[in-house]
Amino acid sequence: MSVNSAAQRGMWLAIILLASAGVAGGAAVLFHVTGAGAHLTLGVAGGTFIATATFGIAAHRFVTERSDA
Numbered sequence: 001m002s003v004n005s006a007a008q009r010g011m012w013l014a015i016i017l018l019a020s021a022g023v024a025g026g027a028a029v030l031f032h033v034t035g036a037g038a039h040l041t042l043g044v045a046g047g048t049f050i051a052t053a054t055f056g057i058a059a060h061r062f063v064t065e066r067s068d069a
Helices: 005-034 038-065
Strands: none
Touching: 005 038
């Protein structure tokens, strides 16, 4: 079974981005509940999304990378 087919890459990207959006939403809710301002809440949500998506994509590439050596 090939791990690097186009359909599987698209599905993994969708899973990673949806999970990142969920984590970012959770972080935004936590900051909003603690009484942070709207600008801080949105900034934290954006930063969390970018960080989680970047980490998820890098982790996926690390796990599925082929070594032909």
